[in-house]
Amino acid sequence: MAQRLTRRAMLAAATGIGLAAARRGHAQGNWPERPVTIVVCFPPGGATDILARIVAQPLGEALGKPVVVENRGGAGGNIGMGYVARQAPDGYTLLATSSAYVVNPSLYPNTPYDPFRDFAPIGELGAAPNVIAVRPDSPFASVADIIAHARANPGKLNFTTSGVGTTPHLAGEVFKLRTGIEMEHVPFSGAGPATQAVLAGTVPIYFTAFGSIGQQVRAGQLRVLAQTGAQRMEDLSDVPTLGELGIRDAVSETFLALFAVAGTPQPILVRLANEVEAILRRPAIRERFRQTGTPVTGGGPAALRARVEREVPMWREVIRQAGIRIG
Numbered sequence: 597m598a599q600r601l602t603r604r605a606m607l608a609a610a611t612g613i614g615l616a617a618a619r620r621g622h623a624q625g626n627w628p629e630r631p632v633t634i635v636v637c638f639p640p641g642g643a644t645d646i647l648a649r650i651v652a653q654p655l656g657e658a659l660g661k662p663v664v665v666e667n668r669g670g671a672g673g674n675i676g677m678g679y680v681a682r683q684a685p686d687g688y689t690l691l692a693t694s695s696a697y698v699v700n701p702s703l704y705p706n707t708p709y710d711p712f713r714d715f716a717p718i719g720e721l722g723a724a725p726n727v728i729a730v731r732p733d734s735p736f737a738s739v740a741d742i743i744a745h746a747r748a749n750p751g752k753l754n755f756t757t758s759g760v761g762t763t764p765h766l767a768g769e770v771f772k773l774r775t776g777i778e779m780e781h782v783p784f785s786g787a788g789p790a791t792q793a794v795l796a797g798t799v800p801i802y803f804t805a806f807g808s809i810g811q812q813v814r815a816g817q818l819r820v821l822a823q824t825g826a827q828r829m830e831d832l833s834d835v836p837t838l839g840e841l842g843i844r845d846a847v848s849e850t851f852l853a854l855f856a857v858a859g860t861p862q863p864i865l866v867r868l869a870n871e872v873e874a875i876l877r878r879p880a881i882r883e884r885f886r887q888t889g890t891p892v893t894g895g896g897p898a899a900l901r902a903r904v905e906r907e908v909p910m911w912r913e914v915i916r917q918a919g920i921r922i923g
Contacts, residue, residue, distance in 0.1 A: 625863075627686075627687055627861075627863075627864050627867075628659055628660070628661040628687065628688065629661070630661060630688065631656075631661050631662040631663065631664050631688075632655075632656070632659065632661060632662075632663045632664070632687065632688050632689075632690065633663075633664050633665075633666050633688065633689050633690065634648050634651075634652055634663060634664070634665050634666070634690045634691075634692050634854070635666050635667075635668050635676050635679060635680050635689060635690065635691055635692065636648050636665060636666070636667045636668070636669075636676065636692045636693075637668060637669065637673040637674075637675065637676025637677050637680075637691065637692070637693050637696070638667065638669045638673055638676070638694070639667055639669040640667050643694070643805065643807050643808075643850075643852060643888060643889075643890055644692055644693065644694050644852050645665070645667060645692075646888055647692070647721050647722060647852050647885065647888065647890060648665050648692035648721075648852075648854075649665050650881060650884050650885065651721060651854075651872065651875055651876075651881075652664070652665050654875045654878070654881070655871055655872065655875060658871045658874070658875070659867075659871065665692075671704070672696055672700055672703070672704070672759075672761060672922070673693060673694065673696035673697070673700060674700055674704060674707060674708055674709075675708075676691070676693070677691060677693060677696075677697065677700075677708065677709045678707075678708025678709050680709075680715075680855075680857060681708065681709040681710075681714040681715065681857065681858075683857050684857065685716075685856070685857040685858060685859035685860040685861075686857075686860065686861075686864075687856060687860050687861070687864035687865075687868065689857060690718065690854055690855065690856055690868070691715065691854065691855040691856075692721075692852070692853075692854055693852070693853060693855065694763075694850060694851065694852050694853075695763045695849070695850050695851050695907070696762075696763075697711055697853070697855075697904070698711060698903075698904055698907040698908045698911055699761060699763065699766065699907075699911045699915075700761075701908065701912075702908070702911055702912040702915045702916075703761045703915055703920065703921065703922050704922050704923050705921070705923050706923070711904055711908055712904070712905075712908075713858060714857070714858050715855040715856065715857065715858055716855060716856045716857065716858050716859070716860050716865055716897070717853070717854075717855055717897040717900035717901045717904070718853075718854040718855055718856055718865065718868045718869050718872055718897060718900070719853065719854055719869050719872045719873060719876075719894060719895065719896045719897060719899070719900055720851055720852070720853045720893045720894060720895050720899060720900045720903065721852045721853055721854060721872075721876065721885075721890075721892070721893070721894075722851070722852050722885050722888075722890040722891055722892050722893050723849045723850065723851035723852070723890065723891070723893045724805055724806055724807055724825075724829065724849060724850055724889055724890040724891065725805075725806065725823040725824045725825030725829055725832075725837075725848070725849050725850075726763060726764045726767040726803055726804060726805055726806075726823070726824045726848055726849070726850065727803070727804060727805070727806045727809070727820045727821075727822065727823045727824070727832070727835070728742070728771070728801065728802070728803060728820065728821045728822045728823075728824075729794070729801075729802040729804060729809055729813070729818045729819065729820050729821065730794075730800060730801060730802065730818070730819055730821060731794065731795065731797065731800075731817075731818060731819070732816060732817070732818070732819050734800060734819070736800070736801070736821065737821075738821060739821050739822045739838070739841050739843075740841070742777075742801060742821070743775050743777055746775075746777035746778060746779055747777055750777075750778045751778045751780065753777075753778075753779045753780070753800070753801070754779060754780045754781075754782050754799050754800065754801070755768050755779050755780075755781060755782070755799065755800075755801040755802065755803055756781075756782045756783065756784060756790045756793055756794060756799040756801070756802055756803075757781065757783055757784070757790060757802075757803050757804065758783075758784060758785075758786050758787040758790050758804060758808070759783050759784065759785060759786065760781075760783045760920065760922060761915075761920060761922055763805070763848060763849075763850045764803040764804045764805060764850075765781060765783065765803065765920075766848065766911060766914055766915070766918075766920075767803050767824050767846075767848040768781060768803040769781075769914055769917075769918040769920070770824075770845075770846050770848060770914055771803070771838070771843070771846060772918075773914070773917055773918070774838075774843050774844065774845060774846045775843060779801070782799050787804060787805070787808035787809075790802065790804065791804070791808065791809055791812065791818075794818065795812070795817060795818070802818070805850045805889065805890075806820070806823070806829065806831070806832065806889045807888050807889025807890050808889070810831070810889045820832060820835050821835070822835060822836055822837065822838050822841060823835050823836070823837055823838070824837070824838055824846060824847060824848045824849070825837055825847065825849055826839070826847050829891065830886070830891065831886070831889070850890075851893070851903065852890060853900050853903075854868075854872060855900075856868065865897070869896050869897050872894075873894055873896055876892045876894040877894070
């Protein structure tokens with residue numbers, strides 16, 4: 597009798613496992629059955645928010661269910677990233693983030709996520725170099741002028757950015773390290789106030805993402821002296837890179853990307869990656885990205901994973917050498 601009960605129990609257990617697996621397979625096969633949410637880990641209006649919204653509508657059309665953008669900003673993106681890391685790995689909550697994803701673990705003492713374990717890459721949306729900008733009437737006509745002045749007047753030259761620990765700030769620290777000069781960082785709480793400070797002449801040098809000042813550059817209110825990308829950006833084809841100016845190992849970009857929660861079923865990840873890549877290939881989408889100052893990069897999960905593996909240790913070393921810490 598005991599043997600028969602054991603067999604029955606085993607049969608029931610096997611049946612239960614089979615039914616559960618069938619339900620999971622059915623759920624994955626029918627995904628999505630409800631709206632998908634993209635959590636932007638910054639307030640509305642920034643580059644990450646804008647690009648996420650450009651992608652959300654066509655992604656919803658491709659999936660057959662609405663894709664809703666929800667902003668959860670704060671703590672340099674940590675609040676939103678920590679929130680998504682705690683969600684179910686079912687493909688219904690995605691993360692739209694920036695280079696903060698690879699910077700924050702070295703910048704904050706208790707980052708609420710692990711960039712290697714908590715997320716699965718879907719794909720990079722876009723990336724743009726940081727730039728060094730000045731007013732048109734600035735005495736600095738070139739990067740060489742800035743370096744010469746800083747060396748002749750150590751510690752007396754200031755530069756501004758949109759905040760401590762942002763990629764423009766880190767680009768400024770890399771510039772200092774690679775050229776051996778001293779400049780004082782004067783941070784502002786956002787690109788808007790920083791731009792106004794430079795326009796007013798309060799701070800002479802501005803490290804920023806080009807998308808933050810494209811309008812002012814086109815209007816002749818600001819002049820770009822150099823860009824930090826590996827190649828010249830299309831909209832800055834007449835502006836040299838730092839590498840072209842002889843400043844090596846100073847490449848930096850601000851990238852924007854989509855992630856899912858780690859453990860999301862592979863078929864869902866593959867579908868998301870394929871749909872996003874197809875959207876990024878559309879000429880109209882590429883033009884909208886270009887107009888924001890952040891060109892499409894794409895490349896899928898493998899390229900994004902490689903960037904994360906490359907940039908987490910890179911920024912960790914820059915932050916260590918510069919002695920930057922928040923909290």
